């Protein structure tokens with residue numbers, strides 16, 4: 001008995017020591033220290049706030065029903081940019097893409113260097129009429145009160161468009177031009193998929209053989225209290241985004257009166273298929289989270305570090321912990337959401353056709369085809385046909401060693417070294433997805449503070465940005481634009 005205990009204790013002690021050792025060494029501090037950034041000018045915050053407020057007043061709304069498209073609003077917005085940023089418009093080559101999207105080119109000092117692309121979108125989501133009266137200020141008033149700018153687009157995404165313009169205008173005013181050529185691409189339909197705007201802008205660059213050192217779009221932010229167990233704010237930079245596909249499951253059957261039904265109607269067969277879809281979720285994979293763990297691991301509690309440093313043994317435990325929450329589950333697997341159902345149009349008529357739509361957000365590593373295969377295998381019923389629509393492959397994963405990532409990292413840390421930097425996987429879609437073949441380095445980040453409260457305002461009620469924060473966003477772009485020389 002004694003012998004057996006020793007037999008167990010010795011290897012277990014060695015194992016525990018090994019795991020603790022890994023927890024201690026696996027996560028060195030990856031943050032940059034003493035990152036120097038170019039000095040920032042004294043911005044005229046009040047004037048900049050007034051210009052953003054005016055931009056909010058222009059109702060560049062994207063409706064799902066494109067017949068509601070207000071061309072005059074977008075053309076008005078173009079004129080507004082022209083009037084507000086005369087220096088940019090004096091030196092930039094401006095191109096209209098598909099009438100309503102904009103591409104600007106500002107030539108850099110060194111034409112040998114590959115250009116950089118900064119993206120944003122001019123359109124905003126509509127205000128839900130059911131909640132319009134819950135806004136503290138009219139959503140298109142551009143009200144400024146107590147140091148806060150109010151209205152739809154204050155964050156998503158007139159913040160980006162206007163802050164980029166302000167930064168470039170200020171840089172030109174200081175007598176400088178960027179080291180490398182800079183492009184701005186401002187879409188007009190990001191909120192409805194970017195098909196007419198960003199996708200056409202990407203085609204425009206492709207036709208001209210223009211590719212980029214890096215691309216920066218929205219999609220990340222400085223998060224506060226959004227990563228549990230990390231107290232410091234974390235600037236998450238999107239290095240990849242999930243793919244998207246709707247699978248339409250259809251069953252056809254002979255119709256007839258419901259008084260003499262077969263044992264399974266088209267709707268019943270479809271319902272069984274849906275059960276099998278939900279019972280066969282996609283396997284979890286920690287690989288998309290690994291770059292994120294590498295950057296914030298050092299700041300996690302020791303227990304969490306032991307688990308993350310020893311996924312060879314504790315991987316299943318880590319996975320089941322992350323799968324327990326919908327928000328973290330979405331980071332480690334292709335998600336399945338049954339969203340639409342249709343059967344007979346009348347209660348006493350057998351359906352001749354039943355259809356369900358299942359929406360998938362695809363993890364890098366999976367593909368539209370592999371998702372369809374997985375689902376066809378799970379259903380395993382020739383009566384159910386599966387058709388893919390609105391398919392977008394997941395993006396490639398951009399490196400954290402590139403010039404572009406390093407630039408973002410040192411600028412964020414240089415502005416405030418209490419903010420940690422970490423790469424992450426964007427769960428939604430951005431216009432950047434149209435540009436992944438034009439650069440190996442596609443990043444998604446906007447300098448604004450995202451916490452559970454501010455995130456509810458994006459596409460929600462009381463969207464707003466503090467003047468201080470807006471000024472910081474302008475400063476961030478100014479620092480990026482002044483620091484484009486090294487490669």
Ligand SMILES: [Zn+2]
Pocket residue numbers: 121156157190218
């Ligand atoms: Zn947006």
